[in-house]
Amino acid sequence: MRMDIILRVVGKILIPYAVVFALYVQFHGDFGPGGGFQAGVVIAAAVIFYGIIFGLAAARRAVPESLVESMVALGVLVFAGVGVAGIVLGGNYLDYFVLAHDSVHGQHRGILWVEAGVGITVSGVMLKVFYLFTGRARDLEDGP
Amino acid sequence: MIETGAIAALLAMMAAVAVAVVRQRNLFAVVVLTTAYSFLMATALAALDAADVAMTEAAVGAGISTVLLLGALHLVGSLEMKPSAGSAVPLAIVVVTGLLVAYGTYGLPAFSDPDAPMHRHVAPRYLQEGPKETGVPNVVTAVLASYRGFDTLGETTVVFTAGIGVIALLRRRRPGEQEDKP
Structure with missing residues (x-):
C-alpha cells in the first residue's frame, strides 16, 4: 500500500491529528471523556495506521521496538510508583491526598500520573502485539 | 424517544x-x-x-x-473449512443459553431507573462528594483513578501480563539460535 497516493496523503493529514487527539484525551481526561486507556489505544492505532500505509520499517524507525517494549513495563511501574510515593509521603498505598500540600491538588497530581501509567502500558502492549504479528507474517514470507 | x-x-x-x-x-x-x-x-x-x-x-x-x-x-x-460435525447441537445450546439470558434480564431493574440498587449504594456519594474531594469534574475519571485506584492498577497489570504473554509466545528467534538460550 506504500504506493497508494490517496492513503499516503490522507494518512499524512490525519495521523498527526490522531496523535494530538490522543494527548488531549490523555491530559484532559479529568474534565472531558477519556483517560489513559482511551489515549493509549488511540495513539497505538495512529502508529499502526502509519505502519500500514508507510510500511512496517518506517513505523519501527518512528517508534522503535525497544521503546515499545520498555513502555509495556514502564506504565505499570509509574502506576505502582505513585502508590509507593503515597507511602513514602506518610499516607497509604495509592493515597493521593498526601502527594501535595493541598489534598485536592494531591488528587489532581495522583490521577495525572496514574492515567499516564495506564496510557503508557496500554499503548506499549497494543504496539508490541502489532509488531509481533506483522513481524511473524514477514518471517513466513522470507521462508524457513 | x-x-x-x-x-x-x-x-x-x-x-x-x-x-x-x-x-x-x-x-x-x-x-x-x-x-x-x-x-x-x-x-x-x-x-x-x-x-x-x-x-x-x-x-x-x-x-x-x-x-x-x-x-x-x-x-x-x-477460507473457512467446512465444519466436520452437524450444527444442530451447538445451535440448540446457543438458543437455550440466549433464552436464559433474555429471561434473566426480566430480573434486572429497568434501564436508567434511579431507584436501582446500583444507583443507591455508593454512586450518590461519588456524585456529590467526588468533585469536592478530588477537584475532578469528570466523575468517571475520579472513580476510575482515585476511588477505585486499586482496581485500575489491577487492570493495568492484566494488560501488562497479556502483553508479556504475547511477547513470550511470539518473540522471534534468529536463525541458528538455540531454544534454551535466553
Whole structure:
C-alpha cells in the first residue's frame, strides 16, 4: 500500500491529528471523556495506521521496538510508583491526598500520573502485539 | 424517544451483521463485518452517552483488532473449512443459553431507573462528594483513578501480563539460535 497516493496523503493529514487527539484525551481526561486507556489505544492505532500505509520499517524507525517494549513495563511501574510515593509521603498505598500540600491538588497530581501509567502500558502492549504479528507474517514470507 | 428508536435500529443492524458473520464462509468478509459490528456498537454506546467506552470500542474493536485479525488471516489463509460435525447441537445450546439470558434480564431493574440498587449504594456519594474531594469534574475519571485506584492498577497489570504473554509466545528467534538460550 506504500504506493497508494490517496492513503499516503490522507494518512499524512490525519495521523498527526490522531496523535494530538490522543494527548488531549490523555491530559484532559479529568474534565472531558477519556483517560489513559482511551489515549493509549488511540495513539497505538495512529502508529499502526502509519505502519500500514508507510510500511512496517518506517513505523519501527518512528517508534522503535525497544521503546515499545520498555513502555509495556514502564506504565505499570509509574502506576505502582505513585502508590509507593503515597507511602513514602506518610499516607497509604495509592493515597493521593498526601502527594501535595493541598489534598485536592494531591488528587489532581495522583490521577495525572496514574492515567499516564495506564496510557503508557496500554499503548506499549497494543504496539508490541502489532509488531509481533506483522513481524511473524514477514518471517513466513522470507521462508524457513 | 428518538434516541430509543436509534438504539433499537442500531441493535437490529448489529443482529443482522452477527447473522451475516455466522453465514459467511470467506474470513476476509467476516473480518470486515466484525469491523462494521464494532462501529455499530461504538455508535450505540455513544447514543447511550458512554463516550469513554464508545471511543475504546471504535479504536480497539474497529481499528486495532481488525488489523490484528487481518495479520492473522495473512498467516492462515482466508477460507473457512467446512465444519466436520452437524450444527444442530451447538445451535440448540446457543438458543437455550440466549433464552436464559433474555429471561434473566426480566430480573434486572429497568434501564436508567434511579431507584436501582446500583444507583443507591455508593454512586450518590461519588456524585456529590467526588468533585469536592478530588477537584475532578469528570466523575468517571475520579472513580476510575482515585476511588477505585486499586482496581485500575489491577487492570493495568492484566494488560501488562497479556502483553508479556504475547511477547513470550511470539518473540522471534534468529536463525541458528538455540531454544534454551535466553
